[in-house]
Amino acid sequence: ELKVEQNPLFLSMQEGKNYTIYCNYSTTSDRLYWYRQDPGKSLESLFVLLSNGAVKQEGRLMASLDTKARLSTLHITAAVHDLSATFFCAGSGGSNYKLTFGKGTLLTVNP
């Protein structure tokens, strides 16, 4: 059964700084998702990573996937306050219909 671990679980950043969130998964996953959840809101899909070496970027966020290391990263460049949210990664465990989510990383960007 697929297990997904994110770290850190809590991240307090200063505006303008860079940081990376890590997502490790335990077994083969044919795709890896990143979602964002603003406080009190629903989840919004950010990126879908389908193959080894895949890199996706939008604004200050860049996600990458290393299937050999079973690792995905979400890199934040020059953080701004409106990036404060919880970020989840999720993997698919093969042929089933279920995504397994990590516990989420609560990101707080301070002025």
Add this chain to the structure above:
Amino acid sequence: NAGVTQTPKFQVLKTGQSMTLQCAQDMNHNSMYWYRQDPGMGLRLIYYSASEGTTDKGEVPNGYNVSRLNKREFSLRLESAAPSQTSVYFCASSLGPTGELFFGEGSRLTVL
């Protein structure tokens, strides 16, 4: 576009009461899901429906039942609510297996 719509958004129940959470999607998706979200636990899958007419248990199905009423609608029923079921419930849908999930706005349930 409505996307995934859940009702109600908020509900307070007493222990032992029953209720049904309703979910509908208008994206012609085949698969639908119910998750619960608790602090520090991420999202945990309760039940899912891979396609119309099928339902399967997820990670935490005890105390819940589901009905895939048609392709659009997937409901979650609590027959005898317990305080441990206090949570935020999210319905989601996807085009197919392991596809990108689209979430509803969530239903906050408190069981006293």
